Amino acid sequence: MLKLCEIRKSYRGHLALDGVSLLLQPGVTGLLGPNGAGKSTLMNILTDNLLPDSGEVLFDGIPIRRMGKAYRRLLGFTPQQQGLYDDFTGRRFLSYMAALKEIPRKDIGGEVERTAGLVNLSAELDQRIGAYSGGMKQRLLIAQAVLGDPRLLIFDEPTAGLDPRERVRVRQLLASLAQERTVLVATHVVPDIESIADNVILLKSGRITASGPPEELIGRYAPGATLETVYMQLFDKEVESECAQTEE
Ligand SMILES: Nc1ncnc2c1ncn2[C@@H]1O[C@H](COP(=O)(O)OP(=O)(O)OP(=O)(O)O)[C@@H](O)[C@H]1O
Helix, strand or coil, rough: CCEEEEEEEECCEEEEEEEEEEEECCCEEEEECCCCCHHHHHHHHHCCCCCCCCCEEEEEEEEEHHHHHHHHCCCCCCCCCCCCCCCEEHHHHHHHHHHHHHCCCHHHHHHHEEEEECCCHHHHCCHHHHHHHHHHHHHHHHHHCCCCCCEEEECCCCCCCCCHHHHHHHHHHHHCCCCCCEEEECCHHHCCCCCCEEEEEEECCCCCEECHHHHHHHHHHHCCCCHHHHHHHHHHHHHHHHHHHHHH
């Protein structure tokens, strides 16, 4: 279980996270928020790539700063920028990533086959990544995150730019991975999270505006509607008032 306590982070005086506290439990948690809300900052802190100014991230009660490598082994991350090597085959890419994750050399072959099977890419493992579709590339990135069987998986915009069929596929994949793991998915594609999230966190201006299971949030903010309507209710008010100010 991952716990964030009162996380604050500023960039040169600009407050990006303003006292964020939350609990991540097994299952899918969706992280939603408009541009600039602080999602990437939060993910960078969770993945131990950025230090908060104050506050603490605890994994099973232990501060992640103290866990170092042991924490990294528990963690799989798929960043938004797809830094894939087009000339590599899927197999070479996964083997390379497995070596970076310090998976023992004797286990790498089996681990590559296992994770490719999970994302349904076994038949395409020896093709060049340059020949993969957008959806296949995303599934390869998911396989990379699952190498070494981490308990905690963090995905940044995993369905962005995918066609509807691949979106459904990736969604189902995330839901199946979350049966035994803690999965955090940051996205702007609200319907993609609504059907699979056990919990949703709505972040605005570095603060949690609301959180809870999708059906609870819908009941509270937009009875009978969808999570997308909740998102609009909570976030578009600010857009409207900003526009009104501009017009004045
Ligand atoms: N390296 C940085 N230096 C200065 N300001 C930054 C830096 N990174 C983020 N910020 C600012 O911090 C705030 C939060 O940014 P962040 O990237 O975490 O938001 P986000 O929710 O991930 O946005 P997006 O959805 O656009 O990716 C924004 O106002 C952003 O401009």
